[in-house]
Amino acid sequence: MSTHTLALVTIGQAPRHDYDADLPALLPPRTTLVQHGALDEIPTAAAASEQLAPSASTKQVLVSRMRDGAQVTMDGSKLAPLLEACVRRVAAAAASPDAILLLCTGDLHAFPGLGVPLVAPQPAVRAFFEGRQRPGTRSLIVVSPEARQAARAATRWEGAGGFTVVAGIAATPYGDASAGELEACAEQIKALKLGGGEGDTLVYMDCMGYTLAQKQLMSERTGLEVVVPREVVFKAVGKLFGEL
Secondary structure, three states: OOOEEEEEEEOOOOOOHHHOOOHHHHOOOOEEEEEEEOOOOOOOHHHHHHHHOOOOOOOOEEEEEOOOOOEEEEEHHHHHHHHHHHHHHHHHOOOOOOEEEEEOOOOOOOOOOOOOOEEOHHHHHHHHHHHOOOOOOEEEEEEEOOHHHHHHHHHHHOOHHHEEEEEEEEOOOOOOOHHHHHHHHHHHHHHOOOOOOOOOEEEEEOOOOOOHHHHHHHHHHHOOEEEOHHHHHHHHHHHHOOOO
């Protein structure tokens, strides 16, 4: 049976050790993984912040993880050329992968002419929501890593699958602050006291950095269905490879 090579391209640094615990459940059968990062040539989070930090005029704030686990917050337009260079370098390599998976749910521009299939999380997640569409009012709570992302994320997912976004809340998946922020996020969600029946409210954690363990914690704390994009997106890769 054929094997597949999947290249993970993070907007931070590779390797992404925060994926290690989840990969056995996520990775399609007969798939070999290679990892690359847009910031691999930048030595530290401080250096990345100095080069890529958002300003008051930044249109899109993006958040990722450095190799040492530190969070880095970036201006999407400043990151764009580094990300494109990384993606094109991976696609053009002598041992090019069978597909490239971007580890970012943000609004990223297209990369025409790659010659390698590219899986972007946002379309995969949107297809997931559309597949959940049903009659009636349904509420969506969107969790983002950083407060400056909340409004854009709420707009991005409003109406997807018939859901109405009722709240946008920030809680980082990265670093020492993560546990406390996720607990506080769960308390904010419970305080919303949303009515409706089973399945009428869904929590969507809008970052590829959120782990399956963080999903479970959020579900246990809130009593609601929770979706993290990594589980949706790796299924899309499995379908691409003919493994699902």
